[in-house]
Amino acid sequence: MNEDTARLSLKIERLEALLAVTKAMVTQHDLDKLLDIIAHEAANIVGAERASIFLVTSDRRALTSKIAIGMEETGLAFSIDAGIAGYVARTGEVIVSDDPYGDERFNPRIDEETGFKTFNLATVPMYGTDEKKPGPLGVFEVLNKKDGDFSEEDLEILLALSGQAAVAIENARLLAELRLAQDKLDRENTRLRQRFLKEYAFENIIGIAPAMTELLSLASRVAESTANILITGESGTGKDLLARAIHGRSPRAEGPFVALNCAALPESLLEAELFGIEKGVATGVEERDGKIAQAAGGTLFLDEIGDMSLATQSKVLRVLQEREFTRVGGSETVRVDIRVIAATNKDLKAEIEAERFREDLFYRLDVVELCLPSLRERREDIPLLAEHFLEVYRLKSEKDIKGMSQEAHDVLVSYTWPGNVRELQNEIERAVALAKPGETIGQEILSEKVRAAAPSPLRPMADAVRALETGLIARALKESEGNKAAAAKLLGLSREGLRKKMARYEIKL
Ligand SMILES: Nc1ncnc2c1ncn2[C@@H]1O[C@H](COP(=O)(O)OP(=O)(O)OP(=O)(O)O)[C@@H](O)[C@H]1O
Ligand SMILES: [Mg+2]
Numbered sequence: 001m002n003e004d005t006a007r008l009s010l011k012i013e014r015l016e017a018l019l020a021v022t023k024a025m026v027t028q029h030d031l032d033k034l035l036d037i038i039a040h041e042a043a044n045i046v047g048a049e050r051a052s053i054f055l056v057t058s059d060r061r062a063l064t065s066k067i068a069i070g071m072e073e074t075g076l077a078f079s080i081d082a083g084i085a086g087y088v089a090r091t092g093e094v095i096v097s098d099d100p101y102g103d104e105r106f107n108p109r110i111d112e113e114t115g116f117k118t119f120n121l122a123t124v125p126m127y128g129t130d131e132k133k134p135g136p137l138g139v140f141e142v143l144n145k146k147d148g149d150f151s152e153e154d155l156e157i158l159l160a161l162s163g164q165a166a167v168a169i170e171n172a173r174l175l176a177e178l179r180l181a182q183d184k185l186d187r188e189n190t191r192l193r194q195r196f197l198k199e200y201a202f203e204n205i206i207g208i209a210p211a212m213t214e215l216l217s218l219a220s221r222v223a224e225s226t227a228n229i230l231i232t233g234e235s236g237t238g239k240d241l242l243a244r245a246i247h248g249r250s251p252r253a254e255g256p257f258v259a260l261n262c263a264a265l266p267e268s269l270l271e272a273e274l275f276g277i278e279k280g281v282a283t284g285v286e287e288r289d290g291k292i293a294q295a296a297g298g299t300l301f302l303d304e305i306g307d308m309s310l311a312t313q314s315k316v317l318r319v320l321q322e323r324e325f326t327r328v329g330g331s332e333t334v335r336v337d338i339r340v341i342a343a344t345n346k347d348l349k350a351e352i353e354a355e356r357f358r359e360d361l362f363y364r365l366d367v368v369e370l371c372l373p374s375l376r377e378r379r380e381d382i383p384l385l386a387e388h389f390l391e392v393y394r395l396k397s398e399k400d401i402k403g404m405s406q407e408a409h410d411v412l413v414s415y416t417w418p419g420n421v422r423e424l425q426n427e428i429e430r431a432v433a434l435a436k437p438g439e440t441i442g443q444e445i446l447s448e449k450v451r452a453a454a455p456s457p458l459r460p461m462a463d464a465v466r467a468l469e470t471g472l473i474a475r476a477l478k479e480s481e482g483n484k485a486a487a488a489k490l491l492g493l494s495r496e497g498l499r500k501k502m503a504r505y506e507i508k509l
Contacts (some may be wrong), residue, residue, distance in 0.1 A: 014157055017045045021164050031172040038165045042142055046154040050116070053126070053165055056080065056089050056138055058173035063089055063139070083107035088123045088139045094159075096122045098149040118143050122150040126162040128170045137166060197253060202242035206385050209378030215370060222368045223249040228320065230305075230365045231343040233372030236422030239343040240303065242372065247299040252339060255298030260291045263307035271312055272328045281329035292325055295338045305365070306346030306357065313358045320364045340365065375417040375424065382413045385421060389428035390441070400437045408443040415453035470505045473498070482509055 021041050028034040035053050043051035057077065063085055064077040069264040080086045084095055087105045098120040111118055121143045125136035140162035142150070163237040202220055207213060222229060223246040231239045240259075247257045260273060272281075276290030292300060302308075308316070319325050324335045342365045351357035375382065386404065394401050408431075417423050431445050443451060471489060480486035488498040502508075 004385075010153075014045050015042045016155075018157075018160060018164075021161060021344060025164060025168055031467065036170050038161055038168070039140075041246035042140070042158060042161045045157055046122070046142055046150065047146045048122075048142040048150075051140070051142045052085075054085050054089070054139050054141070055169065056136065060135065066285035078107075078110075084111065084121065084123050085139045085141055088125050088141075089136055092125045092136050094122075094124050094155065096120075096155065103390060116143075120145055120149055122155060122158055124158050126169075128166050130170065134330075137169060140165060140173065165287050192220040193254070196244075196257070197248040200241065200248050202245045202249060204243055205238065205241060206388055207374070207381050208384065211373040211378050212381060215372065218368075219246055219370050220249055222246070222370075224251065226339055227367040228339065228365050229341045229367065229370065230348075230362075230369045231341065232348070232369060232421055233343075233345065233420075234374045235345050237372035237374060238344075238421055239372060240301075242370065243299075243301045243303075243341045243343060246341060247301075247366050250299065250339070252298050256295055257299050257301065258291045258295035259301040259303060261303045262312075267309045267312060268328075270308070271315065274312070275315065275325050276327040276330075278327050290327070292319060292336055292338060293334065296336050298338065300338045300340050302340060302342040304344060305342040306348060306351055310356070310358065313361050317358060317361045317364060320361070322441035340460035356480045375420045379413050382424065383409050384415075385424055386412050386428055387426050390432065393429050393432040397432055399432060399435065401432060401435050402438065402440040404441040405443065408441055408446060411443045411446055411451055411454045415450045466505065469501060470494065470507060471507070473501060473507060477507075477509065484509075 021038050024037045026032055028037065039051040039053055043049070052065060052507075054065055055064075057064055062077040062080055078086070080089055080243065084097070084100070084103065084105050084107070086094055086107075087093070095105075095107070097103050100118050100121055101108065106118075110116075121141060122145075123139055123141040126138040126140055128137045140158060141459060142154075142158060145154070159370050202216060205216060207216060219242060229243075229246065231242055233239050243259075244257060247253060260270075262270060271401055272288070272290065274290050276293055277285060277288050279285065279287040302316070315325065319336070319338075320340060321338065324333050326333055335458050348357050352359050352362060375385075386409065388458060390401070390404060412424070412427070419426075427450060431441050431448060437440050443454065473487070476487040476490040477484075480490060484498060485495055488495045491498065493501070
């Protein structure tokens with residue numbers, strides 16, 4: 001073999017070693033093992049007995065041979081002030097020596113400890129790509145070249161490999177940081193989810209009126225199924241609250257709850273919100289996931305579905321039927337697993353009549369219909385809700401409020417509440433804001449419209465008339481032994497007149 005061929009084959013060997021390292025960088029994710037491979041290849045290529053990689057600790061006071069990413073380095077460490085490796089780490093210089101014992105920077109103690117005798121060495125700094133970090137992040141050292149001394153070419157290859165090792169170390173550190181951040185986000189997410197589930201639990205829905213207790217019991221049963229649900233009810237009756245409670249009690253509770261108000265957006269924007277959008281559909285538009293994709297594995301809450309356009313309705317129908325959709329501006333079909341809860345304060349049957357709502361979509365959504373009663377249909381809940389909101393706003397405002405007078409309660413119960421629970425909530429918030437600390441909330445604090453509904457002062461007269469009439473009718477019926485014609489005569493009424501009064505006062509024989 002002439003000299004040229006020998007040089008060439010050496011070069012090929014080195015390139016192959018570099019290639020092996022590059023491959024390992026892609027396939028080997030364990031940093032310790034990867035650095036082992038790099039050190040091993042380095043020793044091989046330059047014909048050295050040993051190769052080591054040392055890292056500078058984060059306080060830059062020591063070097064360590066143990067690679068421990070993401071925590072404080074725990075391995076064998078020695079002061080950055082000691083030895084040739086320490087010198088290189090401090091100064092960033094390259095050191096090649098064929099007489100280490102003659103070099104005052106050399107620390108013979110390490111040889112003594114390991115029983116290894118160093119007769120020549122080459123040590124290079126490892127630099128990361130982050131310019132903000134001061135100095136080398138470590139050093140790369142090869143010891144005892146078997147034939148001859150370390151050459152220029154050896155140094156070249158060492159520097160190339162130390163660059164590779166630095167990249168691997170930086171990547172691993174980044175990954176460790178990302179993992180930490182991810183863990184933190186996961187924990188935060190779990191905490192928020194638990195709070196969400198607690199805040200929107202069924203237990204927080206107040207209602208003792210039979211119409212409410214029946215509805216809540218039905219709702220909690222269907223929550224456990226996968227059926228789509230349609231929640232109807234006037235504005236402010238608690239549709240939103242119920243939808244969240246159902247999600248929280250469903251097998252999908254751990255999944256996302258994603259709400260979209262269909263009335264808030266024009267058709268084109270609503271579709272982009274629902275289905276997502278491809279990049280470049282309009283100038284400057286970035287690719288984005290829609291609410292449907294975000295709700296995968298969880299619940300999609302389509303609020304005010306009665307306001308959705310017919311065109312969008314047919315696309316939503318496809319999601320419900322085929323469990324798939326296409327992004328705006330896209331052609332690819334995306335499959336998705338969601339449960340839909342829809343809500344509306346419109347009469348969807350009337351909307352179907354008027355051809356503003358698709359009948360097939362209605363039947364898909366209306367697998368179970370939960371109709372929230374208006375507040376005036378469950379007046380017995382008004383005092384409870386009022387006390388609940390009083391407590392909420394008392395705590396929020398930190399105002400010392402003693403409670404609410406009986407009169408104020410009576411006024412609240414008499415009002416018709418067209419805005420339902422939300423209107424009551426606002427009324428109490430207002431009252432708490434106006435009330436003087438240390439006082440009881442009286443009816444005079446309530447808003448004008450609510451007070452206008454106060455029981456009329458003439459009311460006691462109506463009650464007295466009722467009491468008098470029912471008493472007289474009862475006596476006459478008793479005296480005539482249940483004969484209505486005779487009783488009517490005793491009372492000076494026509495038979496028809498008596499019948500009407502009995503019906504009005506619900507008097508039965
Ligand atoms: N039964 C209830 N118990 C306690 N709070 C309730 C109850 N019902 C409604 N609320 C409260 O009343 C407010 C209005 O409720 P929600 O937003 O759920 O009503 P909605 O039916 O979705 O109204 P809209 O039709 O206007 O969207 C919310 O603050 C909610 O927490
Ligand atoms: Mg709502």
